[in-house]
Amino acid sequence: MAPLTQDAGALLMVMLxxxxxxxxxxxxxxxxxxxGLGPYLVVAGVLLVVAGVLLLLRRxxxxxxxxxxxxxxxxxxxxxxxxHEGSPRVAWLLLAPLVVLVLVAPAPLGSFAVANRxxxxxxxxxxxxxxxPAGTTVxxxxxxxxxxxxxxxxxxxxxxxxxxVGFVAPGxxxxxxxxxxxxxxxxxxxxxxxxxxxxxxGPVPSSDTWLAVEGVLEPGRAGxxxxxxxxxxxxxxxxxxxE
Amino acid sequence: xxxxxxxxxxxxxxxxxxGSPLALVAVVxxxxxVGVALRGxxxxxxxxxWATLFVAVTVQAVPFLVLGVAVSALIAAFVPSAxxxxxxxxxxxLAVPAAACAGVILPGCECGSVPIAGRLIxxxxxxxxxxxxxxxxxxxxxxxxxxxxxxxxxxPEMAVARVVASLIAAIAVGWAWTRWGDADLAIPxxxxxxxxSRLDVLLATxxxxxxxxxxxxxxxxxxxxxxxxxVPRSVLDSLAGGWLVPIACLAVLAVxxxxxxxxxxxxxxxxxGFPMTARLVFLVVGPMVDVKLIALQxxxxxxxxxxxxxxxxxxxxxxxxxAVGTWLL
Numbered sequence: 160m161a162p163l164t165q166d167a168g169a170l171l172m173v174m175l176x177x178x179x180x181x182x183x184x185x186x187x188x189x190x191x192x193x194x195g196l197g198p199y200l201v202v203a204g205v206l207l208v209v210a211g212v213l214l215l216l217r218r219x220x221x222x223x224x225x226x227x228x229x230x231x232x233x234x235x236x237x238x239x240x241x242x243h244e245g246s247p248r249v250a251w252l253l254l255a256p257l258v259v260l261v262l263v264a265p266a267p268l269g270s271f272a273v274a275n276r277x278x279x280x281x282x283x284x285x286x287x288x289x290x291x292p293a294g295t296t297v298x299x300x301x302x303x304x305x306x307x308x309x310x311x312x313x314x315x316x317x318x319x320x321x322x323x324v325g326f327v328a329p330g331x332x333x334x335x336x337x338x339x340x341x342x343x344x345x346x347x348x349x350x351x352x353x354x355x356x357x358x359x360x361g362p363v364p365s366s367d368t369w370l371a372v373e374g375v376l377e378p379g380r381a382g383x384x385x386x387x388x389x390x391x392x393x394x395x396x397x398x399x400x401x402e
Numbered sequence: 403x404x405x406x407x408x409x410x411x412x413x414x415x416x417x418x419x420x421g422s423p424l425a426l427v428a429v430v431x432x433x434x435x436v437g438v439a440l441r442g443x444x445x446x447x448x449x450x451x452w453a454t455l456f457v458a459v460t461v462q463a464v465p466f467l468v469l470g471v472a473v474s475a476l477i478a479a480f481v482p483s484a485x486x487x488x489x490x491x492x493x494x495x496l497a498v499p500a501a502a503c504a505g506v507i508l509p510g511c512e513c514g515s516v517p518i519a520g521r522l523i524x525x526x527x528x529x530x531x532x533x534x535x536x537x538x539x540x541x542x543x544x545x546x547x548x549x550x551x552x553x554x555x556x557x558p559e560m561a562v563a564r565v566v567a568s569l570i571a572a573i574a575v576g577w578a579w580t581r582w583g584d585a586d587l588a589i590p591x592x593x594x595x596x597x598x599s600r601l602d603v604l605l606a607t608x609x610x611x612x613x614x615x616x617x618x619x620x621x622x623x624x625x626x627x628x629x630x631x632x633v634p635r636s637v638l639d640s641l642a643g644g645w646l647v648p649i650a651c652l653a654v655l656a657v658x659x660x661x662x663x664x665x666x667x668x669x670x671x672x673x674x675g676f677p678m679t680a681r682l683v684f685l686v687v688g689p690m691v692d693v694k695l696i697a698l699q700x701x702x703x704x705x706x707x708x709x710x711x712x713x714x715x716x717x718x719x720x721x722x723x724x725a726v727g728t729w730l731l
Contacts, residue, residue: 161420168613170423174430175616179464191458196465203468207612214605247610249617254429256460256620262437265454271447275634343553346458347626348668 162248169214171253176207178260189398190267192345267399268346270328270366273338276351278305287311293318296373300401301325301339302352304385313376313383320373320388323354324396327368332381333357335364337372342400349400357384369393448631455627459661459669463619466545466664471615473508474518475608479600487526497531498576502569505538515539516698530583534576537715540663541568541689550685553667559730560678560685564667567686567726571718578714618694622660626669629659639675648680653720656688663689679727686723691716 163171182188183200192200259265268276288307291297297319299307304323307315325337333355340349357377364370374387486504490497505515519536523529540546542565550561598606641651652673661669666688670681691712700708 161425163421163426163613164423165609167421167423167426168609170426172609172612175464179461182461188461191454192462196462199465200461203465206468206472210605210608210612213601214609217602217605247614247617249621250613251429252617252620253613254426254433255624256457258430258433258437259453259457262434263450263453265450265457268451268454269447272451272631275451275631343555343671344549344668345462347455347462347630348553348671 163250166215168250169211171250172207172211172214174257175253176204176209176211178204178257180204180208182260186397187264189400190265190346193342193400194398196344266367267395268340268349270326270338272349273328273336273351273353276340276349278351278353288315290314291316291319296320296322298322300352301337301354302341302401304354305352308354308376308383312378316376320375321385322371322373323385324369324371324393325354326395327364327366327370328353329366330355332379333384334359335366337370337385340400341402346400352401355382355384356387358386364392369395452627452631455630456623459623459626460620462668463623463664466549467612467615467619469545470664471608471611474611475604477508478607479604484526486522490527490531494528494530494580495577497528498534498580499573501527501531501535501576502538502542502572505535505540505572506542506544506565506569508539508543516695516702520702528580530576530579533579533711534572537572537575537690538569541565541572541686546663546667546689549664550667553671557678560667560682563682563726563730564685566730567682567723568689568719570726571686571690571715571722574718574722575711575715578718618660618698621694626659626661629655638673642673642675642677642680645677648676649683649720649724652676652680652684653687653716656684657692657716659688660692660694661688678731679724682727682731683720683723687716687719690719 179200181204183197183204186194186197188194188197188200288310297316299321301323304316304321307313323337325339328336328338330336331353335356337354337356339352340346341352342349356372356374357379369392370390371393372385372387372390374385374389377384377386490500490504515536518539519532522532522535527535547561547565550564551558554560642648656666659669666685670684673681673684696708696712699711703711
């Protein structure tokens with residue numbers, strides 16, 4: 160690949176800045192990174208666009224050009240490779256995330272990756288959860304559910320109905336599980352929380368279907384599972400990860 | 403006259419050439435056609451997972467990268483060229499720690515600090531001091547430190563250990579280079595700077611730094627996403643036991659993965675099964691020695707330099723991280 164020319168480099172900055180800004184403004188960045196990163200992405204994207212546009216507009220006036228011409232005359236290949244004039248060869252690779260984002264727009268991490276990621280919690284962290292009031296329905300994150308299960312096999316939610324929202328993933332003991340990721344910054348550091356579902360009447364929903372499930376805890380030899388009392392198929396939430 | 407014509411011809415060729423904006427757009431269009439043709443076949447779960455992780459690691463690094471590039475460009479445009487040489491102590495033994503401390507102040511990731519170190523040597527800063535700066539700046543600057551604090555919630559000692567271990571390693575390498583280094587070895591092989599008005603310098607530096615560092619960031623993100631998708635958790639976890647094996651494993655991983663120092667704390671945080679000291683080794687080695695840095699250093703200072711400098715730095719970083727990790731974590 161030839162090194163990018165200066166204009167091509169500036170154009171690449173405009174395109175990348177534009178796509179990052181759009182990603183943050185539409186909220187689609189929440190598929191990949193923490194929601195709170197949005198404003199910073201907008202600032203970074205706008206800065207890239209402004210710098211790129213200025214470079215394109217001011218190009219004829221820069222002294223760099225003459226310099227560049229002198230050097231390029233007799234093909235200093237090593238020189239070009241290092242890209243002293245702003246557009247090194249390696250910059251071509253910046254097209255990759257651009258193309259993947261525009262064409263593939265990858266979905267948030269789903270059921271496939273659950274097996275490959277660290278699970279939350281690895282062991283009971285020693286937290287003793289207070290008993291939930293009997294007979295109530297409590298909505299909680301799958302992370303909290305998994306932590307409560309790790310704490311004395313779910314003793315703190317024995318007499319309540321819990322409501323969980325997550326996607327369908329392969330189960331460890333039971334027909335399937337509900338799972339959800341927690342991220343600290345981006346999907347690269349995602350940690351999975353899993354709630355195993357027991358005793359499912361009817362066809363098992365296909366992987367990555369999002370469900371809201373109400374159920375009660377059922378102690379079991381292999382570990383506590385959730386016996387569903389009702390469930391609804393829901394649209395994937397715009398915030399796919401838990402904090 | 404002849405050169406004028408040559409310039410005009412070349413500029414015209416540049417507009418249509420293999421690196422021109424037209425070529426850039428052509429590649430995007432071609433990718434779009436291929437993408438549409440493949441649509442439906444690309445939703446293999448493994449490929450989707452790779453794509454998600456690749457985009458995630460890249461996107462989260464963008465604000466950090468832009469901040470680093472902006473500051474580096476502002477320095478290039480507004481800090482006088484002799485400034486650093488003037489404020490550094492003359493004696494190399496003192497200049498080395500001073501340069502390490504200068505690294506604490508300047509944000510930027512490792513890709514940016516290689517050309518800066520080249521520029522410093524060019525301006526008469528002693529090579530050991532410039533090399534210490536090269537090692538310290540990407541590892542201990544405020545942006546990286548804040549990222550480390552965020553990546554390890556409730557474990558601020560990780561960021562402290564990282565700063566301390568990195569400073570020790572950088573200063574040790576600087577002093578070793580003062581004592582045994584070949585003075586002629588660390589001479590930038592090619593070097594010139596952007597000229598023109600301050601705005602021109604600012605913009606040209608920003609473009610160079612962003613495209614250069616960004617390109618290497620993409621390499622790191624692709625490799626990291628591949629490792630996270632392809633290597634089953636059980637394999638990595640099986641290497642997480644014991645003392646020496648996880649340290650060796652993550653030291654090598656840091657060199658191979660080549661994650662930008664502004665993002666590597668989040669990768670280290672995801673390696674949850676590994677002992678903290680091994681993860682500290684990952685954070686100290688990564689910004690100082692990795693495949694993209696070795697390539698950058700060989701490009702800036704020559705291959706002979708890189709062959710000596712990289713192993714020396716690797717050894718210093720690993721030992722310093724083990725010592726500090728055992729003490730602090």
